Amino acid sequence: xxxxxxxxxxxxxxxxxSWNPNGGVQFLTVPEELAGQRIDxxxxxxxxxxxxxxxxxxxxxxxxxxxxxxxxAEYKLRAGDRVRVPPIRVAExxxxxxxxxxxxxxxxxxxxxxxxxxxxxxxxxxxxxHGGSGVRLGLIEVLRxxxxxxxxxxxxxxxxxxxxxxxxxxxxxxxxxxxQDELRAGRVGKSYLALAVGKxxxxxxLVEAPLRKNTLKSGERMVSVDPxxxxxxxxxxxxxxxxxATLVAAEPVxxxxxxxxxxxxxVGCPLAGDVKYTGxxxxxxxxGVGLKRLFLHSQRVxxxxxxxGKVDVRAPxxxxxxxxxxxxRER
Numbered sequence: 261x262x263x264x265x266x267x268x269x270x271x272x273x274x275x276x277x278s279w280n281p282n283g284g285v286q287f288l289t290v291p292e293e294l295a296g297q298r299i300d301x302x303x304x305x306x307x308x309x310x311x312x313x314x315x316x317x318x319x320x321x322x323x324x325x326x327x328x329x330x331x332x333a334e335y336k337l338r339a340g341d342r343v344r345v346p347p348i349r350v351a352e353x354x355x356x357x358x359x360x361x362x363x364x365x366x367x368x369x370x371x372x373x374x375x376x377x378x379x380x381x382x383x384x385x386x387x388x389x390h391g392g393s394g395v396r397l398g399l400i401e402v403l404r405x406x407x408x409x410x411x412x413x414x415x416x417x418x419x420x421x422x423x424x425x426x427x428x429x430x431x432x433x434x435x436x437x438x439x440q441d442e443l444r445a446g447r448v449g450k451s452y453l454a455l456a457v458g459k460x461x462x463x464x465x466l467v468e469a470p471l472r473k474n475t476l477k478s479g480e481r482m483v484s485v486d487p488x489x490x491x492x493x494x495x496x497x498x499x500x501x502x503x504x505a506t507l508v509a510a511e512p513v514x515x516x517x518x519x520x521x522x523x524x525x526x527v528g529c530p531l532a533g534d535v536k537y538t539g540x541x542x543x544x545x546x547x548g549v550g551l552k553r554l555f556l557h558s559q560r561v562x563x564x565x566x567x568x569g570k571v572d573v574r575a576p577x578x579x580x581x582x583x584x585x586x587x588x589r590e591r
Contacts, residue, residue: 290341293412296437299326300333301414302343310348318346359402363387367402373573376565377432378416378439379403382575385424385553389415403429416440417450420518422535425452425558426575438566443515449562452510452520453499453577455555455584456529457542460498460506467494467523471516482536483518485526492516494523502588504545505532509559520556531556549587550580557581 294302303315303324322330325344326337337343366384373380383389383399390398404413416428416439430436442448472489474482493513500507506529510520524531530538532546533554546555562572577585 284347286345286347288343288345290337290339290343292339293433295337295339296433297337297414298333299324299331299335299337299343302337303345307345307348314348318348357397359397359405363402364406367399367406372426372575373571376567376569377430377435378565378571379413379429379431380426380561380571380573381429383419383424383427383558385422385578388421389418389427395421399427400429407431412436417443417515419558420521420554420556422533422554423452423556423558424553424575424578424581426561426573427558428561428563434566439563442563446513447564449560450512450558451560452512453557453559454508454510454520454524455532455546455551456506456508456524457532457538457546458504458506458529459501460496460508460529461527464527465496467496467527468492469523469526471519471522473517481517483516483522485522490514490516492519492523494520496524500585502585503591505588507585521554546584549584549591551584552580555581555584 288306290297290302300312300315300319303319304310304312307315316333318324319331319333323346324331326335326341328342328344367381370382370384371379372382381399381403388395388398390400400413400415404410407413410431412431412433414430414436416430416436419425419427428439430439439448469485469492470487470489471483471492472486474484476482491514495511495513497509498506499509508524510524512519518536521531521534521537525537530542531554532538533543533551534556535543535554543551557577558575559577560572560574562570564570
């Protein structure tokens with residue numbers, strides 16, 4: 261069953277000590293409800309106005325200490341941990357904007373599941389999952405505004421900004437920890453629908469190609485197949501063939517940035533509407549059948565809850581993407 265999000269000011273989890281941007285070295289104590297959160301995410305949530313790159317830099321240099329010891333960005337906090345935060349100059353920044361009524365209503369209508377401490381949202385394309393890198397307001401910030409009574413609200417996993425569909429958000433720390441453990445063990449199912457350009461190679465059901473993430477001078481993230489990259493694996497299945505395109509189902513075994521998009525490009529069939537990995541000429545052709553965005557949709561998520569209950573949620577294709585498929589069938 262769904263619970264209606266009330267209106268009201270944003271409220272979220274906070275450490276027992278507050279960070280003062282005008283102070284010197286400060287110490288924060290991690291409360292029970294934040295146990296298990298990564299140190300980089302913990303810092304980013306509190307160092308408002310500090311670029312993410314700066315957060316990673318102070319971690320690498322050892323300026324941040326946990327219980328007097330150096331930690332890496334992926335360190336998971338424990339209740340009672342004492343976090344040393346160095347003095348950081350913060351640029352003046354306007355308060356985060358409040359989500360408009362239309363966006364709130366859109367997300368409320370996009371709730372697919374809201375039970376047992378887990379929220380599944382059919383995320384619209386074009387909405388980032390969190391603020392940062394020029395994005396002032398993302399999905400998680402809007403949800404915290406919509407559910408001010410929730411002391412805890414965190415993303416279980418992420419979707420690219422231009423990808424639509426089912427995304428899981430934990431409303432309880434225990435649920436977040438459990439499902440992320442399941443993700444690492446490969447016991448969470450995530451299925452996507454994607455429109456690949458051209459004729460998908462017959463018999464190509466598995467792509468295993470290591471991926472390396474690069475950051476351009478502009479700050480844009482790009483991913484490429486590289487022997488020195490991280491092992492990555494995606495399963496593909498042809499759903500329907502069209503003239504000049506193939507609808508495929510994709511299940512990422514690993515969870516690398518832009519994985520499905522780059523693996524599709526690797527086999528010679530980049531995704532339609534992808535401004536990063538597909539050429540402009542090809543994308544213009546697909547705009548002719550009404551495609552104005554990346555055709556990549558998180559169609560289904562499957563997981564178990566801490567009590568053993570099973571969750572299996574589907575997000576239908578939008579009318580926009582369905583109309584693109586109809587146009588391809590007719591040409």
